[in-house]
Amino acid sequence: MRVVVVGAGIVGASCALAAARAGCEVVVLDRGQVGAGTTSRGEGNVLVSDKEPGPELDLALVSRTVWGRWAEELGADALEFEPKGGVVVATAAEALTPLGELVAGQEAAGVVAHAAGPDDLRGLEPHLAPDLPGGYHYPQDAQVQPVLAAATILAAAVRLGARHRPATEVVGARRSTDGALQAVLCADGSEVAADAVVNAAGTWGGQVGERLGAPVPVLPRKGYVLVTQPVPALVHHKVYSADYVANVAASTEGLETSCVVESTRGGTILIGASRERVGFDPAMEPSTVALLAAQAVRLFPVLERVQLMRVYRGFRPYCPDHLPVVGPDPRVPGVLHACGHEGAGVGLAPATGELVAAHLTGADPVATLGIDPRPFLPDRLLTGAGDATRTEDLT
């Protein structure tokens, strides 16, 4: 089977590797370089702790296992994979009860979490503010460097025979009169023969879907990440306040911040991330940056004197129901979607890749992966009919 993957972000790279391993002939097309999209704009948290019980958490747990396996196969250093664990703290005593309820549900789904009182917190993170009432330690939380990981995973797919064509924009698809996919059309006029095409275009998944005749609603959600100067190890886990848990699931418009603080191999500290639904507005918002800084200093007073060096921002791809869209489009034969992972695309990428490979080869994901594919199918999002007759350049 000839498969074209559109997008060489962390999700496209993962789909390419899983499909190549499943025996497909894979070509990865990206209008830019590997990982240069939203994958280069995020943080690389591989989290189970921030998810409510439900399909996303189930996918995240499988994905965490696959990350661990890929780290063994491809080399932890080549991914900068660090199973450092997470610490979620309540900033006020009232927050401990709802947090405890969340944890109970997560444990039932298979998450490992240990309650941590004030003394335990100090043992886990000596520099935490002394007045924090408590929290939980999540040993499964991990971290990768997303661009490095995408490059490494794609290189592994290429070693299995996949081809990677950077700087190639996809503009449409060609089909036979009976609607069967024949080729993917590129902006430079070339085409790539294909039996199936995977829409892994992240935040631009809506546009690529449209070009393939299979529109899906994927919207941008802006976020900032703060990067500090390199400092000696001050923060050992991914540490965040429990407010984050509420933000992730919220669907009100406007700004939400609650910071995640962590250190990287380079010694810098990352503070992320805000969430705003403001379309693709790139303007810098200093008050958002200040809010994140204030929250980080609240957790770690020692950061007060540490200097902010860089701010970057990105646009997370999200679907209206905040679940990624993964699976075959029911309207247009040969089109599969793998996008809309919002603030968890890095964490969810390996399981997404495996799930796409199962769809491509007709394997049963429940049996082989332990993933129920249904909550992620595009069908739930589709209102209008697709258009399998569209064959032209749709730019």
Added chain:
Amino acid sequence: MRPETLRDGTVDVAVVGAGPAGLAAAAVALLGGLTVALVDAGQELGGQFWRRPPEGSAVDPGDDLHHDLATYRSLAGTVRSAARDGRCRLLPGHHVWTAVAPPATAPGERPQGPLPLHLLDRSSGPGRERTLRLDARHVVLATGAYDRPLPFPGWDLPGVYTAGGLQALLKGGGVRAGSRVVVGGTGPFLLPVATGLAARGASVVVCEANDPRRWACGAGAALGLPGKLVEGAGYAAALVRHRVPVLLRHAVTAAHGTDRVEAVTISRLDASGGIVPGSDRRVEADAVGTGWGFVPQLDLAVTLGADLVASWDGNRVVRVDEWQRTSVPGLSAAGEVCGVGGAQLAVREGQLAAEGVLRDLGRPSVTGERGLARVRGAVARHRRFAAAMAHAHPVPEGWTAWVDDATTVCRCEEVCAGQVRRAVADGAVGVRQVKQLTRAGMGWCQGRMCAPAVAGLAGPGEGEVAERLVATPVPLGALARGNGSPPHTLSRPAPEEKV
């Protein structure tokens, strides 16, 4: 027209950078009756060209190291006297750490409301920084340029500087970085650095990578520029007087030493910049400075979304119209951010920028019709001269061959040339991707030092200029104290604030 005094925080014009361009812009805007805030990260007026020791310090002001001090005194005098009248806020020790363009309305339309600049006030010292917001109806960006260093084995030894760094030490602190100094690189800027050090008693050797006989190709452009020629002749005389040898088609290709630099290797270059075999020579030195031209400081311009264009020297620079207006309504730019062409060009561009603002506000010109025509004539000549200079002083193509794999390229993150080359061999394209794969450029200087070198080793990528939303490091505590609410707006000038 009676000039307003600053009552609230909004000024007519905020000028970022108090170098030749910014000083001129501020002075002309003030003469035109506008209220002005002049912001500079440094403590003194003058920027790089007129860098001087702090007022009242014991260090010799070094007037003999300077050119055109009369212009400096007149511009600085205008600004200082307006500061005393309360029409000009002088904000030394304030760094604009970021800026926000107002949301785009219709193309070319004036923005709704003022342009906010976000300042970090460092004037009270470490640990006491605070963030402020300055609202201005117009902003003139005059943030200048910084040296373009290129790596070579040993360039990370103490005692190795950029050419501009040597100059800044000398002009700003009266400090002679060494007694046996080798100045290398390319371009006319190496000469004032060499003569300044020689005038303070150092023995100096200059290695110019190009052959200035190429200047002849563009010499026509220099005609009609007596100032430049006089300055050039002055340097020639000074070089002779201080016995400064200038080695053409030579470069510093290595620095040696254990704890600090003790010697350098000087090599002869062939036509493509490769080292002529057998030409290496060891020369003792206790200080080295290299400079390969300048890179415009575009951090704020890019954050504000101003369009860029390619300049005569290959740099990306801010695109401006005949009044130095950028593509962002209310935002002008002047000086080296619009193209590296020296202080005299910068002054005139600053003047034009302020004239453009006056015009947009319907105020009469300070310079007058005929004066403006003269300024424009001078700008055109200086730009031609700068283009000819750039043409005669390219970075030699072959420089990457001097850099062995073990040479550190990114000093902050300790990334060596071999790692960059491996990333490129693995398919990485451009500075941004190499950064993400090797960490080169992720450290303290945010790639300001190493990006030119990485671009040389990896290719520049897609015409990219790095986006740096944070123009200078800001303590998290200073941001946190603003606590997400808008930082304090500037109010009346505090009496203790002076330059």
